[in-house]
Amino acid sequence: MEKVIIIRFGEIFLKGKNKKFFENLLEKNIKNALSIYDCFIEKSHNRFYATKYDTEIESNIIATLQKVFGIHSVSPAIKMPTDIEKVAGVIAPVLPQASTFRVTVKRADKTIAMTSTEIAGKIGGDILLLKPQMSVDLHNPDLTINVDIRENKTSYIFYENIKCYEGMPVGSSGKGMLLLSGGIDSPVAGFRMAKRGMQINAIHFHSYPFTSIQAKEKVIELGEIISNYCGHFPLFVVPFTAIQQAIHKYCREDFMITVMRMIMIEISEKIAISQNCGALITGESLGQVASQTLESITVTNSRVTSLPILRPLIDMDKTEIIKISKDIDTFETSILPYEDCCTIFLPKNPIIKPKLSVAQAEYNKIEGLQELIENAIKNVEIVKIKNK
Numbered sequence: 096m097e098k099v100i101i102i103r104f105g106e107i108f109l110k111g112k113n114k115k116f117f118e119n120l121l122e123k124n125i126k127n128a129l130s131i132y133d134c135f136i137e138k139s140h141n142r143f144y145a146t147k148y149d150t151e152i153e154s155n156i157i158a159t160l161q162k163v164f165g166i167h168s169v170s171p172a173i174k175m176p177t178d179i180e181k182v183a184g185v186i187a188p189v190l191p192q193a194s195t196f197r198v199t200v201k202r203a204d205k206t207i208a209m210t211s212t213e214i215a216g217k218i219g220g221d222i223l224l225l226k227p228q229m230s231v232d233l234h235n236p237d238l239t240i241n242v243d244i245r246e247n248k249t250s251y252i253f254y255e256n257i258k259c260y261e262g263m264p265v266g267s268s269g270k271g272m273l274l275l276s277g278g279i280d281s282p283v284a285g286f287r288m289a290k291r292g293m294q295i296n297a298i299h300f301h302s303y304p305f306t307s308i309q310a311k312e313k314v315i316e317l318g319e320i321i322s323n324y325c326g327h328f329p330l331f332v333v334p335f336t337a338i339q340q341a342i343h344k345y346c347r348e349d350f351m352i353t354v355m356r357m358i359m360i361e362i363s364e365k366i367a368i369s370q371n372c373g374a375l376i377t378g379e380s381l382g383q384v385a386s387q388t389l390e391s392i393t394v395t396n397s398r399v400t401s402l403p404i405l406r407p408l409i410d411m412d413k414t415e416i417i418k419i420s421k422d423i424d425t426f427e428t429s430i431l432p433y434e435d436c437c438t439i440f441l442p443k444n445p446i447i448k449p450k451l452s453v454a455q456a457e458y459n460k461i462e463g464l465q466e467l468i469e470n471a472i473k474n475v476e477i478v479k480i481k482n483k
């Protein structure tokens with residue numbers, strides 16, 4: 096008898112011929128995530144099992160697995176040699192407080208003469224003898240005790256089914272460059288694309304000394320939190336002060352943010368291409384602020400030459416985004432007060448519906464811009480982000 100954790104796959108089942116590729120990638124991601132623990136991963140019959148761990152760390156292992164995309168659900172289970180007579184004696188002592196239960200049996204081992212229903216009835220009866228205060232409720236039980244009888248003379252018994260995020264294994268959908276600010280939205284955007292299997296790299300524009308060292312540290316911390324979901328990644332920190340000063344010097348006040356976002360996207364695409372990324376990712380949501388109207392988005396889009404800009408939050412309300420950010424643990428860090436570079440040099444009345452031709456004219460006013468961009472890229476600092 097041994098404690099194990101059953102790990103079920105999600106959507107990767109659907110992938111036909113590529114199934115092997117997805118499974119292997121998921122196995123690699125699970126092993127990476129669990130590398131901090133002393134345990135093994137075994138694979139059999141479309142499932143993984145975490146085995147040979149100290150039961151004291153079981154809840155930590157489960158919490159880590161819940162952040163691995165591609166996993167549908169996990170169940171802590173007891174693994175034992177198949178013996179219907181012994182099931183009740185094994186499970187009854189570890190059941191949590193509950194007044195009603197049912198037993199559900201899955202019998203892959205067809206050498207057993209009894210049907211699944213007969214086995215469930217037998218085990219249910221045995222449990223009632225050991226737990227006379229409990230009663231059976233087949234329709235709405237407090238507890239469902241699952242007995243999974245596999246072909247190889249092994250049974251798994253469990254009563255918990257812990258839902259995970261599902262999604263696709265990170266690395267199965269290419270690589271994206273996330274524009275990571277210190278705000279609430281962009282970490283959520285990174286999380287959502289990682290959930291669809293994207294490997295994440297990130298870029299942050301900072302305007303030291305107009306923005307503080309803490310603002311950069313906050314972004315690093317946000318990176319560390321999302322790396323719990325998407326694995327290690329490089330964060331490209333771009334010195335943006337000289338460019339912001341040039342925008343301030345040459346551009347119409349109401350177009351400053353528009354032009355700043357054009358340049359951010361342009362630099363991001365250049366760095367993304369150098370890192371073999373296939374997309375840019377932002378935390379924009381339609382109409383949330385002046386720079387996120389359809390007209391503003393049209394202007395920013397005009398600065399990319401070959402990569403798509405993915406905006407996974409485009410249709411979401413702020414309250415929905417905040418809900419996810421609380422769920423993934425980035426919220427408390429995002430609301431720390433340090434400013435990101437967008438909030439300095441902020442015009443009082445930014446243009447809400449910028450015309451592309453005017454935006455381009457404002458952009459063209461900046462003397463020596465290409466050199467400033469080259470310099471910013473040359474002086475990028477690369478921070479290796481790891482989960483904590």
Ligand code: ATP
Pocket residue numbers: 273274275276277278279280281282298299300301376377378379383384386387435436437
């Ligand atoms: P967020 O909460 O993600 O900061 P926001 O609501 O503050 O978003 P904006 O400031 O308009 O909106 O930024 C829109 C998007 O542009 C952000 O989601 C992010 O992807 C990107 N962005 C903004 N500022 C920066 C920055 N300093 N470095 C990198 N990306 C940034």
Ligand code: MG
Pocket residue numbers: 276277278279435437
């Ligand atoms: Mg912001």
